[in-house]
Amino acid sequence: MIRHPIPKWLFYTLAAAGVAAAVAVYAGLSVRQTWINPTQNILPGIKGFVVGWEEITKPRGNERRPKPSWLSTDVRATYWRLLLGLSCGTIASVLIGVAMGAYEAAEAFFSPVINFMAKIPPTAMLAVYMVVFGTKLEMYIALVGFGIFFTMVQSIFQAVKKDVAADHIDKAYTLGASECEVLVEVVWQQILPRVIETVRVHLGPAMVFLIAAEMLFASEGFGYTIRQQSRLINMNVVYIYLAILGLTGLCFDWLLIRLRRWLCPWFGD
Amino acid sequence: MTEEAPALEIRDVSHWFGDFRVLNHIDLRIEAGQIVALVGPSGCGKSTLLKAILGTHPPREGEVLVGGEPVRGPNRNVGIVYQNYSLFDFLTAEKNVAFGLKLDQSSLPFRIFQYPRWRKLRAEQMRMAREYLRRVHLAEACGKYPHELSGGMRQRVAIAQALILKPKIVLLDEPFGALDEATRESLQLMLLHFYQENLQAIQRGEVPEYTILIVTHELNEAIYVANRVVGLSRYHDQAEKGAMIVYDRPCPIFSPDDPRDVAQFIEQREELRRAVFDPNYIKHHQKYVTFWKELADQESSVGNPAIDNAN
Ligand SMILES: Nc1ncnc2c1ncn2[C@@H]1O[C@H](COP(=O)(O)OP(=O)(O)OP(=O)(O)O)[C@@H](O)[C@H]1O
Ligand SMILES: [Mg+2]
Secondary structure, three states: OOOOOOOHHHHHHHHHHHHHHHHHHHHHHHHHHHHHOOOOOOOOOHHHHHHHHHHHHOOEEOOOOEEOOHHHHHHHHHHHHHHHHHHHHHHHHHHHHHHHHHOHHHHHHHHHHHHHHOOOOHHHHHHHHHHHHOOOHHHHHHHHHHHHHHHHHHHHHHHHHHHOOHHHHHHHHHOOOOHHHHHHHHHHHHHHHHHHHHHHHHHHHHHHHHHHHHHHHOOOOHHHHHHHHHHOOOHHHHHHHHHHHHHHHHHHHHHHHHHHHHHOHHHOO | OOOOOOOEEEEEEEEEEOOEEEEEEEEEEEOOOOEEEEEOOOOOOHHHHHHHHHOOOOOOEEEEEEOOEEOOOOOOOEEEEOOOOOOOOOOOHHHHHHHHHHHHHOOHHHHHHOHHHHHHHHHHHHHHHHHHHHHOOOHHHOOOOHHHOOHHHHHHHHHHHHHOOOOOEEEEEOOOOOOOHHHHHHHHHHHHHHHHHHHHHHHOOOOOOOOEEEEOOOHHHHHHHOOEEEEEEOOOOOHHHOEEEEEEEEOOOOOOOOOOOHHHHHHHHHHHHHHHHOOOOOOOOOOEEOHHHHHHHHHHHOOOHHHOOOO
């Protein structure tokens, strides 16, 4: 029956069954692979993962120059790059998107370039950022920031145009608003949930660009370690890294949803 | 009170879109305290006239003065209540009502850089907002968001929101159009209450607080809630030039406790229907524009305290 609701307990049981099925499929394949080749590390078992976890969490360096573990180095590097890139991209696209939605002059000025740039794959632009910024932090910020900026600015521009009724703007004026107050108190408030949703949607692409760049140029970070370890067929390490990426992705997603519900309780789900 | 500028004065306003003439030499004066109903056939230009008063779409010709000052774009002297989109979705009912106070009494820098003082002012504003919600019988809905309110409640909040700034005039564009009959009636009673408060203010020698121009397509409603009905229509002797005011007469005043006696205004309703809505009844456009004359006659004979200030 299409769209027929099912009881809560059944829903959660099925959800658990789905996860269990995925784990079972992996376990089955892993056992089979080990049977063929007892020293395989392509589909490692539990023991392999325990070793992998110890490998990535053990402190590096020597007595005189201790270094943090791979995992803590990579988490710090990757998520710092992501955070900076995402923030810069979001702030810039909110400023320009709102300006474009509010003022036709801004729309006329920015839209041709933005519509054009949005069609260039951001990973291809990596060639340019590499030359301009070298392989420093700035390159990753530019890649992530510009990578999401062009499409993000388009959706914020749309939100300002579509979600903010002209009547609401006129009404704000009749309530004594100045132009600046209309932008801050009406337009911004109205589009805020859309902005949060847009950030949420762009988390995925931002991560794609970042990991790709790290695989190519970085000397630390998730992309770097995953590439290095997969060349050595240390798949126990690689899978743990992938799982961490998946889980933090889910986590960010959840946090942004909570943030939206907290800031914009009127928006519903 | 004769030295007070009228709440609204429309002087010789004409408007057209391309070569389609909509409004033709409209003149209209509304004094503080009047509750005026504007009726007319669909598409005759009522909303266009309201937009001219609001200042979002200035007329091609003529002048609109609010409180004696020419209108140059929407501002806090003219309040508006739309049929839809009447509230800000992202504010609760009380914050919607307080929104005007916030925008009118404080500036963005003040709210940021003098935060403690702003908090104090804000508490005062929220109290006033709740007081206005009480006036429209919605004290219990303070903390609710618009999507949690019924259509009628939303319109009440919107009316409180427009009234709280005490604008010179409040425009209502078919505010009850989407509501069911019972809700409509209770909102009509609310308008009658406002009119009674106006009368009391006048008796105390104060400027009445509520000046309202309400567009409606319900003739009974027009005659019931208003003390003056204005008809806008292109069915007159200069039809090709656009719509003019073809009807402007006082109408019976009901107090909220009176029975809603439809028989009382049946005669005026038929007159109105013929003068404004009948395309075949062509007459000189000023035949029924007699409000100020009738008022003067009335005053010289009995002296009606109700509309005494309006000369
Ligand atoms: N932007 C516009 N461009 C062209 N014509 C317009 C525009 N706005 C309104 N009109 C025309 O002007 C006339 C008056 O429109 P208006 O909305 O003022 O009518 P109305 O009296 O409010 O009608 P209703 O009772 O249906 O709300 C209509 O014939 C309409 O087609
Ligand atoms: Mg209209």
